[in-house]
Amino acid sequence: MEARSLTIGYLARETGTKVETIRFYEKSGLLPEPARTAGNYRAYEEAHLKRLHFIRRARDLGFSLDEVRAMLTLSDDSTRSCEAVDEIARIHRDEVVRKIADLTALKKELDRMISHSSHGAIADCRIIEALSN
Structure with missing residues (x-):
């Protein structure tokens, strides 16, 4: 049975991916180049779709x-240990935790600046003053 093109x-x-992004993923080696039709159009297979879903989901979760x-390289060998993938996820999680801490600190600082704002003229705006320093 022939694969659906x-x-x-x-x-x-x-996948909600722009065509240009798909081409970029091909050029960067994340997505294998597809076969070509007689008219030189790209002819993707279900495996491309599955891999692109994986890439999109990982990117949506902030993976570089x-x-x-x-x-993807690790997943191409289904007999390998999952330990290396776990390590990538651990490192990424630690980065997410750091970003959450940074964003929490930023929120507190913004809350402080807003609560101390004079709500008067721009010349007296403490937020503008704080951001200018």
């Missing part, structure tokens, strides 16, 4: 392109 437009719609590339 998918267009780049179909992949884009199914290098982290995604590493996880």
Whole structure:
């Protein structure tokens, strides 16, 4: 049975990915180049769609392109230990925790600045003053 050929437009719609981004993923090696039709159009397969879903989900969760590339390389060998993927996830989680702490501190500072704002003229605005220093 012959595999169903998918267009780049179909992949884009199914995954919410721009066509240019799909081409970028191909050029950067994250997504294997598809076969070509007689008319030289890209002919994707279900495996491309599945891999693109993985890339999109990982990117949505904030994984870098290098982290995604590493996880895809690891996933290409289903017999490997999951330990390396766990380590990538641990490192990413630690970065997320750091960002949450930074954002929490930023929120507190913004709350403080807003509560001390004079709500008067711009010349007296403590937020503008604080951001200018």
